Amino acid sequence: MNSISRFFWFCSGVHIPTLEKHPTEHNKYLGIGATIFFTGLFAALSGGYAMYFVFKGDSTALPFAFLFGLIWGLAIFNMDRYIVSSINKSASTGKQLLQATPRILLAIMIGIVISRPLELKIFDKEIKEKLKVTYLNNQRAKIDTLNVAFNNKYKIELAKLKETKAQRDSLESGIKTDRQKLNFEIFGNKTTETSGIMGYGPYAKRKEGELKQREQDLDTLSAGVRKLEDFVDGRKQFDGLMSEKLYTSKQLDSLTSIAGFADRNSALGQLSINSNGKKDVNTALAITFIGLLFIFFECLPVFVKLMSSRGPYDRSVENIETAQMYESDKDKDYEITVIDGVHDTRVSTEINRRKNALNSN
Structure with missing residues (x-):
């Protein structure tokens, strides 16, 4: 003790x-x-x-x-x-x-x-959860930024792709409608656009020819869409959009486990x-x-x-310091007195030496 x-x-x-x-x-x-x-x-x-x-x-x-x-x-x-x-x-x-x-x-x-x-x-636990949210939001913001930059960079190509897709979808819808009309004509269903006579007549043949031509046009548009999509996908791969994905739970756990002091300190503040x-x-x-x-x-x-x-300790310390300061002052006085005495002796000795030298001459 x-x-x-x-x-x-x-x-x-x-x-x-x-x-x-x-x-x-x-x-x-x-x-x-x-x-x-x-x-x-x-x-x-x-x-x-x-x-x-x-x-x-x-x-x-x-x-x-x-x-x-x-x-x-x-x-x-x-x-x-x-x-x-x-x-x-x-x-x-x-x-x-x-x-x-x-x-x-x-x-x-x-x-x-x-x-x-x-x-x-x-x-620590709350900080890790906050870091997960922060990392996820940052990754989402990064992906959004890349998408915006990509859309601005390839605005013409994307607009053309959108327009071509719209034409393809419109043509595909029209072909479905025309095919239904052709079936009505062949099977004798009477409508405002069919004759109502069953059989493969001149009207049906003409409709089928038009339908085949439109299907060829559809194939051409579909090929154009695929070509544009391949180009856009290639550009996305080149610009890094394809590799950027939202973090999984396992990835978030890994990131929070190696988070540095600055990230953890920021999360604590949040x-x-x-x-x-x-x-x-x-x-x-x-x-x-x-x-x-x-x-x-x-x-x-x-x-x-x-x-x-x-307390008494403080008083004792003060007394010791006072005594030491007094002793230091006395030591100073002692040294000064000794130095003065030595100086006077040296002066007297030198005076006598010079007087003796003069008398001898």
Whole structure:
């Protein structure tokens, strides 16, 4: 237990030999040190998780994540330790607040930075679903853009194909009607356009000749349509339209599993917005409060140090610093006095030497 306490005292940035003289201060600085330590631990986990996504899919992802997480955690730990230990409790309340203001702002920024990767992990399932929707919409938009560009590029050919198809369909419909009329004529069905006399007469022969000619025209139009369709399909293949298709569920799962930090971060920001464009208050509050929790946790050591009253440890540290400053001043006076004395001696010696030299001449 003693070694654990000393470790957390070290984390709080105190002068351990001085703190050991004041048992009533032990728990306070143990708590401050533990808070600083766990803040650094969370920062290490957060940084490592973020780096893991940067190198995800690479064999070096885990080593890089571990190394960066360790470095990032130690950096945040050292910064927090400095922030807390640098607050001077011997100063007035206003001066302490002035000292703490930039440190609190820095703590807020650190809290935001370390909370984001952990938020990504907390909302991992929702982020994946949002990414699937985003990827699907992006792919659909890409296909639509390619289609629009293709239609503009081959406007003349597509218009000709449409016109030829319309002619073919119209001719095909007319042939069906004429064939029905021919059958009515042969079987003696009386209509406004048939004679009503059964048999294969002159009228039927003429109709059949016209029908064959129209069927030949239909074959010609159909061949033209097929030729134009082959051309359009070839152009689509060349321009990449045939290869672009909407993602399947398996493809979407694969894409979300390798999504980078930027995509996941963007998806997290979109979680608070519904598909209809309105804000999802519940999700937004959840994300906000999780972020605020880490910000508060990061600021907690500073707040604890500010709220704590000036204890015997602070008085002892102030006395030690005062004594050291006094000793430093005395050392300065000592050095100045010695230098002045040496200087005077050197001057006197030089004066006597020169006088003796003059007298000897």
